[in-house]
Amino acid sequence: MAGDSILVFGATGPAGISLLRELLYRKLPALAYCRNPSKIPEDLTSNSLLEVVKGDMSDRKAISGAIAKSRAIISLLGPSSPRQPKNTEFADYYRTIVPLMKEHRVGRILALGTTAMYRPDDQSSVSRAVMSTLIKVVASGAYHNILAIQDYFEHLDESSIEWTVFRVGNLLSRGLLINSARLDKLAIFLYL
Numbered sequence: 001m002a003g004d005s006i007l008v009f010g011a012t013g014p015a016g017i018s019l020l021r022e023l024l025y026r027k028l029p030a031l032a033y034c035r036n037p038s039k040i041p042e043d044l045t046s047n048s049l050l051e052v053v054k055g056d057m058s059d060r061k062a063i064s065g066a067i068a069k070s071r072a073i074i075s076l077l078g079p080s081s082p083r084q085p086k087n088t089e090f091a092d093y094y095r096t097i098v099p100l101m102k103e104h105r106v107g108r109i110l111a112l113g114t115t116a117m118y119r120p121d122d123q124s125s126v127s128r129a130v131m132s133t134l135i136k137v138v139a140s141g142a143y144h145n146i147l148a149i150q151d152y153f154e155h156l157d158e159s160s161i162e163w164t165v166f167r168v169g170n171l172l173s174r175g176l177l178i179n180s181a182r183l184d185k186l187a188i189f190l191y192l
């Protein structure tokens, strides 16, 4: 294990800020690696348990430095826009992060996925199937990226990394966001 902090990627969206708030409430040292630190509210940045590091996801050296201070990673990275190009940008971030975890002996990562990711033991759900199809049609780049994350982790051949991809549904409204984020947090803290 490299350091004491829980490293959060994607910390500056509403779910990320909720997560940081929860980590600090639980007195867990946290490190937010983000490209827009000013999005993190002052009541969080003033907490001595939180370190904020500015950087983007192409800066391997800065990401390495952040991972070196961490004991586990929670990533809420995902496409923010329906206009996301049909590429593997977000899976590629894990292609940077995971080898650095190995290098720094950080063995635990929880990464955001969505209900577009199917598993053979999933129960059938009409609303989920409709939502998934809709996203595939109206936000095909985001859909493609999410499936690329699933593909990356399911084919990861690295026994030193314990990974969980947790799948979220709709985080759209403020009330839903809080409720969904709480559910995610429950899952996250069960795994930490």
Ligand SMILES: NC(=O)c1ccc[n+]([C@@H]2O[C@H](COP(=O)([O-])OP(=O)(O)OC[C@H]3O[C@@H](n4cnc5c(N)ncnc54)[C@H](OP(=O)(O)O)[C@@H]3O)[C@@H](O)[C@H]2O)c1
Binding pocket: 009, 010, 011, 012, 013, 014, 015, 016, 034, 035, 036, 039, 056, 057, 076, 077, 078, 079, 080, 112, 113, 114, 168, 169, 170, 171, 172
């Ligand atoms: N809203 C929904 O209904 C919904 C549903 C399913 C899944 N999700 C996923 O849930 C996650 C959290 O939701 P949210 O509403 O809190 O997210 P959000 O407002 O879209 O924020 C996403 C976070 O990821 C960061 N990010 C996105 N693209 C990045 C890139 N290319 N490089 C570096 N950082 C990047 C953002 O940084 P910046 O602040 O710098 O942009 C932000 O911290 C998102 O990944 C989203 O894809 C959302």
